[in-house]
Amino acid sequence: xxxxxxxxxxxxxxxxxxxxxxxxxxxxxxxxxxxxxxxxxxxxxxxxxxxxxxxxxxxxxxxxxxxxxxxxxxxxxxxxxxxxxxxxxxxxxxxxxxxxxxxxxxxxxxxxxxxxxxxxxxxxxxxxxxxxxxxxxxxxxxxxxxxxxxxxxxxxxxxxxxxxxxxxxxxxxxxxxxxxxxxxxxxxxxxxxxxxxxxxxxxxxxxxxxxxxxxxxxxxxxxxxxxxxxxxxxxxxxxxxx
Numbered sequence: 001x002x003x004x005x006x007x008x009x010x011x012x013x014x015x016x017x018x019x020x021x022x023x024x025x026x027x028x029x030x031x032x033x034x035x036x037x038x039x040x041x042x043x044x045x046x047x048x049x050x051x052x053x054x055x056x057x058x059x060x061x062x063x064x065x066x067x068x069x070x071x072x073x074x075x076x077x078x079x080x081x082x083x084x085x086x087x088x089x090x091x092x093x094x095x096x097x098x099x100x101x102x103x104x105x106x107x108x109x110x111x112x113x114x115x116x117x118x119x120x121x122x123x124x125x126x127x128x129x130x131x132x133x134x135x136x137x138x139x140x141x142x143x144x145x146x147x148x149x150x151x152x153x154x155x156x157x158x159x160x161x162x163x164x165x166x167x168x169x170x171x172x173x174x175x176x177x178x179x180x181x182x183x184x185x186x187x188x189x190x191x192x193x194x195x196x197x198x199x200x201x202x203x204x205x206x207x208x209x210x211x212x213x214x215x216x217x218x219x220x221x222x223x224x225x226x227x228x229x230x231x232x233x234x235x236x237x238x239x240x241x242x
Contacts, residue, residue, distance in 0.1 A: 129148060141206050148220070158224070
């Protein structure tokens with residue numbers, strides 16, 4: 001008979017010393033973890049608390065700044081509305097004053113007109129040019145309206161003719177446009193008139209391109225003689241068609 005094969009397993013007796021070492025190592029490891037945790041808490045916890053306090057303070061400051069910004073926005077909106085109201089009121093006041101000035105000028109013109117008719121102290125003469133108004137037309141022409149008057153005490157009818165002459169600047173030089181040039185007809189006849197108290201005459205004239213008008217001269221011729229009146233161009237302007 002052959003001998004049986006030797007066994008693969010070796011039985012080793014566990015020594016009590018090894019167990020003690022393992023246990024001691026585990027205890028030391030746990031103690032080291034506790035020590036690290038304690039040190040970390042000791043040195044980091046105070047800083048963490050301060051950081052949280054700072055964050056809370058910053059949050060309160062942010063809230064206060066937002067409140068101040070909102071108050072400033074409301075104040076700015078109030079001031080803006082107040083400023084707009086003031087500008088609107090001032091604009092309305094200026095428009096009202098301009099309207100009153102225009103009405104006053106019209107009244108003065110009417111007073112002068114009636115004074116001439118009734119022979120008031122302002123003017124006691126005979127035939128005269130009371131007013132001239134020029135209105136721009138859509139075709140580049142100018143529509144004029146002339147008002148002629150004479151004293152009521154004169155009692156007789158005034159007959160005659162009138163012409164206009166516009167003085168200004170053309171190509172950098174002083175220039176005068178005669179009646180025929182204004183009507184674009186060299187042989188144009190003067191405009192006639194005939195009235196006892198007052199009369200309004202109308203017509204149209206054309207100014208050449210590039211001509212800058214400065215004043216208008218109105219000439220009247222009648223049996224009583226010749227009368228002239230000069231109007232600054234800007235004083236004759238009225239609203240026209242667009």
